[in-house]
Amino acid sequence: xxxxxxxxxxxxxxxxxxxxxxxxxxxxxxxxxxxxxxxxxxxxxxxxxxxxxxx
Amino acid sequence: xxxxxxxxxxxxxxxxxxxxxxxxxxxxxxxxxxxxxxxxxxxxxxxxxxxxxxxxxxxxxxxxxxxxxxxxxxxxxxxxxxxxxxxxxxxxxxxxxxxxxxxxxxxxxxxxxxxxxxxxxxxxxxxxxxxxxxxxxxxxxxxxxxxxxxxxxxxxxxxxxxxxxxxxxxxxxxxxxxxxxxxxxxxxxxxxxxxxxxxxxxxxxxxxxxxxxxxxxxxxxxxxxxxxxx
Amino acid sequence: xxxxxxxxxxxxxxxxxxxxxxxxxxxxxxxxxxxxxxxxxxxxxxxxxxxxxxxxxxxxxxxxxxxxxxxxxxxxxxxxxxxxxxxxxxxxxxxxxxxxxxxxxxxxxxxxxxxxxxxxxxxxxxxxxxxxxxxxxxxxxxxxxxxxxxxxxxxxxxxxxxxxxxxxxxxxxxxxxxxxxxxxxxxxxxxxxxxxxxxxxxxxxxxxxxxx
Numbered sequence: 451x452x453x454x455x456x457x458x459x460x461x462x463x464x465x466x467x468x469x470x471x472x473x474x475x476x477x478x479x480x481x482x483x484x485x486x487x488x489x490x491x492x493x494x495x496x497x498x499x500x501x502x503x504x505x
Numbered sequence: 506x507x508x509x510x511x512x513x514x515x516x517x518x519x520x521x522x523x524x525x526x527x528x529x530x531x532x533x534x535x536x537x538x539x540x541x542x543x544x545x546x547x548x549x550x551x552x553x554x555x556x557x558x559x560x561x562x563x564x565x566x567x568x569x570x571x572x573x574x575x576x577x578x579x580x581x582x583x584x585x586x587x588x589x590x591x592x593x594x595x596x597x598x599x600x601x602x603x604x605x606x607x608x609x610x611x612x613x614x615x616x617x618x619x620x621x622x623x624x625x626x627x628x629x630x631x632x633x634x635x636x637x638x639x640x641x642x643x644x645x646x647x648x649x650x651x652x653x654x655x656x657x658x659x660x661x662x663x664x665x666x667x668x669x670x671x672x673x674x675x676x677x678x679x680x681x682x683x684x685x686x687x688x689x690x691x692x693x694x695x696x697x698x699x700x701x702x703x704x705x706x707x708x709x710x711x712x713x714x715x716x717x718x719x720x721x722x723x724x725x726x727x728x729x730x731x732x733x734x735x
Numbered sequence: 736x737x738x739x740x741x742x743x744x745x746x747x748x749x750x751x752x753x754x755x756x757x758x759x760x761x762x763x764x765x766x767x768x769x770x771x772x773x774x775x776x777x778x779x780x781x782x783x784x785x786x787x788x789x790x791x792x793x794x795x796x797x798x799x800x801x802x803x804x805x806x807x808x809x810x811x812x813x814x815x816x817x818x819x820x821x822x823x824x825x826x827x828x829x830x831x832x833x834x835x836x837x838x839x840x841x842x843x844x845x846x847x848x849x850x851x852x853x854x855x856x857x858x859x860x861x862x863x864x865x866x867x868x869x870x871x872x873x874x875x876x877x878x879x880x881x882x883x884x885x886x887x888x889x890x891x892x893x894x895x896x897x898x899x900x901x902x903x904x905x906x907x908x909x910x911x912x913x914x915x916x917x918x919x920x921x922x923x924x925x926x927x928x929x930x931x932x933x934x935x936x937x938x939x940x941x942x943x944x945x946x947x
């Protein structure tokens with residue numbers, strides 16, 4: 451591979467790398483969102499139980 | 506404030522991005538003939554310029570949403586403007602990196618002050634990076650939304666003024682002005698390849714934008730839910 | 736009260752405050768002269784005239800920042816800004832009044848800085864004075880708006896320079912060009928254009944920056 455070809459490919463690969471990095475970071479965010487939803491579901495269930503017990 | 510992705514935008518955009526980018530990259534590597542003067546190196550043009558134009562489009566989109574916010578005071582425009590600026594900065598960084606690689610292979614240096622587009626993007630990058638500092642420093646709320654919107658509009662005004670300043674500065678500092686030969690005239694095959702890549706980059710930006718916006722809206726809704734339950 | 740009446744009342748308030756407390760302008764004066772002295776030690780002996788001009792503009796920029804950081808401090812500490820915003824005056828009058836005050840501070844600093852520069856480095860021509868005058872307007876217009884934004888956040892002394900510097904790069908280009916090249920008219924016209932565009936933008940959008 452000539453030098454020119456190396457640089458051109460590098461440029462395209464950098465773009466690909468950044469997009470993939472974005473996807474990885476987004477996966478982390480989705481994990482956090484899932485955890486939050488789980489916590490809130492737990493909170494809601496506990497509230498429901500308390501209300502049933504009080505009634 | 507719906508979090509559901511209306512009309513399957515995300516699927517259409519992602520599919521378009523995938524197809525167009527695949528097609529565009531293939532065209533750029535296999536089909537388009539070598540440029541007469543620059544040779545093989547010129548092919549970076551098909552990734553660098555579409556990304557630059559997409560960054561401008563993102564900043565323009567952000568400014569439009571900012572204007573809508575100031576006009577209607579509807580809070581959803583704040584998130585949309587913020588996400589668009591985020592996309593613009595990501596593509597701006599990519600513009601600087603690909604431009605730097607192109608500069609290195611064309612003229613031997615990783616940075617050239619004589620390239621107007623590169624310097625302009627550097628100034629814009631600094632400006633929009635400061636946007637995030639502004640957002641993190643102010644309490645969330647309508648005041649922060651207004652300020653962010655005003656700042657975004659200033660950015661759009663800065664683009665032509667900065668470009669003029671950079672052109673004037675060339676006479677001051679006397680750098681050798683670097684331009685890439687291909688940007689002056691495009692042949693038919695070059696134009697086609699360029700347009701396909703441009704479409705791909707715009708779809709990519711749109712796809713990432715829709716995804717990120719949904720994520721941010723989900724975040725906001727979950728926060729409201731949490732406050733309601735506690 | 737009329738619009739201009741409000742503007743001048745606000746400007747008078749700032750100027751009287753400064754006359755009584757004397758904390759901002761003396762600091763700006765000392766700062767700019769000290770900076771010029773630092774530049775003497777920072778420049779090599781064969782530095783070109785253009786380099787010296789460039790450094791003067793850097794000094795002016797940072798002196799302006801110094802003054803601007805304090806622009807809304809008094810208002811914020813005494814919650815005066817809330818009171819002003821609730822008052823039945825046009826919010827942009829607050830901006831214009833502040834700008835007049837900032838320009839006055841800048842001119843006061845430059846009255847000392849330019850002769851000091853002429854003494855330490857090289858003579859000052861009419862083009863430089865004209866460029867500085869035009870630049871003051873642009874710096875004050877943009878700086879006042881950004882100072883109001885920064886005042887609403889945390890770490891405002893750190894935030895203001897970060898917001899300010901990218902926006903005022905064109906002023907530096909215009910200023911150095913007007914004082915260092917053979918065609919000052921072009922650069923002075925550019926400074927005028929910058930002032931017009933950003934003054935109008937700042938004047939129109941100040942309302943949104945200080946209200947909800």
